[in-house]
Amino acid sequence: MNIRRWGLTAVACVAVFAALAFFKVMEIKAAIAFGESFPEHSETVEDAVVEVADFTPTIKVMGTVVAAKRLDLHNELxxxxxxxxxxxxxxxxxxxxxxxxxxxxxxxxxxxxxxxxxxxxxxxxxxxxxxxxxxxxxxxxxxxxxxxxxxxxxxxxxxxxxxxxxxxxxxxxxxxxxxxxxxxxxxxxxxxxxxVGDSEVAWVDFKVPQFYRPLEIGAEVVIESIGHSNNQVRIRGTVIGENTIVQTENRSRLYRAAIKADNKRFTANTMVSVHVPIGDAAEVLQVPAAAIQYDALGAYVFLLQSVEDGEGFRAHRHQVKIKTTIGDTTLLATPDATSGIKAGDPIAAAGAFKLHEGILVYTKDRAGRSEVNSDNMADLNAGSDPKEAL
The missing domain is CATH 2.40.50.100 (RNA polymerase II/Efflux pump adaptor protein, barrel-sandwich hybrid domain)
Incomplete structure (x- = not known):
């Protein structure tokens, strides 16, 4: 009799536990179904296209504007x-x-x-x-x-x-x-x-350390005004002469460039910045600076890959090698050196910090997208960081 009672008790317990388990399983399935009824989590970012640009590494040195005609007048008698x-x-x-x-x-x-x-x-x-x-x-x-x-x-x-x-x-x-x-x-x-004589040109004298390659006569440099942070002026100059010797006090070569003398920012004895080319033009990739993200492994961008069965993109992380950053534009190493990224690829720009590998991404059109073309690449070259350019 005792065995029978214990057997009934065990059966009753199993039945209760089975009922509770069934109820819990159904509750979990209902929760999963409820969760699946919501759309997949996604983020919206601004997109950009990887572009190719010609970049010339430069350094920035200080220069002095010199009047082409100048005379300090004294009396003899x-x-x-x-x-x-x-x-x-x-x-x-x-x-x-x-x-x-x-x-x-x-x-x-x-x-x-x-x-x-x-x-x-x-x-x-x-x-x-x-x-x-x-x-x-x-x-x-x-x-x-x-x-x-x-x-x-x-x-x-x-x-x-x-x-x-x-x-x-x-x-x-x-x-x-x-x-x-x-x-x-x-x-x-x-x-x-x-x-200070009337002249259509002015001169800019500047020094370049001797361990950089010599400049050729006719080489172009970019002259930038100093002290006008809100509206700095940049003009092009042409190297017209080089001193015959290297200066012993600083082991630098002295050069003279000619500029147009039609801007009051570049009057005689004005100190200016001179952006000097130190290498040959090279092909680089150009992306918005906002597209670059960093972690312990280095810099990377999110490449946007179209979703086959719907709208939107999938974000895929790709490591990149940064050459230099100029304003809101970042220049990457050549396409061969930057694996997985090539010209024309869509990438995430503003808002890329919200993304992670494989996330669903939607893009929005950027009104007035700023693009750098070949005509203003000289200004980008002029602002490069010497250390990064090397």
Whole structure:
């Protein structure tokens, strides 16, 4: 009897447990079915296309703008100023009188010297005529000729002195600032002003360390203004000359580039940045900087592969090798060196940080997508990081 009762009890327990298990299984299946009724988790990102661009590695060095025509004007002779004929910062014409020193004494002496020269000229003419008729000796003729030459030399000396006290602009230029007034005494070798001549070109002198390859005459560089972070100006320049020796103090080569002199940002003595090419142009891949993600294994991007049975893409991670980053654009190594990525491949750009391997991805059109073409690759080259470019 006891065995029978225990047997019934065991059967009852098994039945209860079976009922509970069946209920739980059905509950789990219902939950799974409920979960499967929702769509697959996905993310929306902006897409981009891998592009090919030509990239020239560059370094950035400091340079100085030099005026093609420049003169620091000094006076050779002392004297009192009688005329100031130029305005501070104003334009002056070639041969325009800038300062006139007192030449009243020299002019009086010049008048006397010219009178003596006229007399000596007449005396020499008479002596020459009389000598032809044997009326005077050869010695008297020579004396008359010597007196004439001396008188003419005195005239030239006084004229030259007057010229030295009349300070003129040797070429059309813009004058610097001054504080000269009429009546002011000017000692010898006083600095008058700096003249920057009118010219269509200006020069930029810059130094390149000797361990970089020498630049060729005619090579292009990019000149960038300094101190204008909101609106920096970049212009192209052409190398027109190289110093004959390497400078010993810094083991650098000194070069000179020519630029257009039509921008106030590049006035004489302005410090500028010069982006100098240090290698040959190479083919690289170009992607938005937002597409690059990083982890312990390095940089990678998500390649978007179309879903065969529906809309959207699958994200697949691919390692990349970064050459340099310029603004919002990242340049990758050549297609051969970057495995799995080639020109024309769609990748995730803005929002790529939300993705993981195999996730379903939808893309949205980017209004005003910024693309870098071959015309502005020079600006990209100009901003490259020297360390990354090497």
């Amino acid at each position: 002392a004297g009192e100023i009688t005329k100031v004929n130029f305005v501070s910062g104003g334009h002056v014409e070639a041969e325009q009188i800038l300062l006139q020193l007192d030449v009243s004494i020299e002019q009086a002496n010049l008048a006397a010297a010219e009178a003596r020269a006229d007399l000596a000229q007449s005396t020499f003419a008479r002596a020459k005529d009389l000598y032809g008729r044997n009326a005077v000796s050869k010695e008297q003729l020579d004396q008359a000729q010597s007196d004439l030459a001396t008188s003419l030399a005195e005239v030239k000396v006084l004229q030259r002195t007057i010229d030295k006290k009349t300070l003129r602009a040797p070429f059309a230029a813009t004058a610097g600032l001054h504080q000269f007034e009429v009546g002011q005494y000017l000692p010898e070798n006083t600095f008058i002003t700096t003249l």
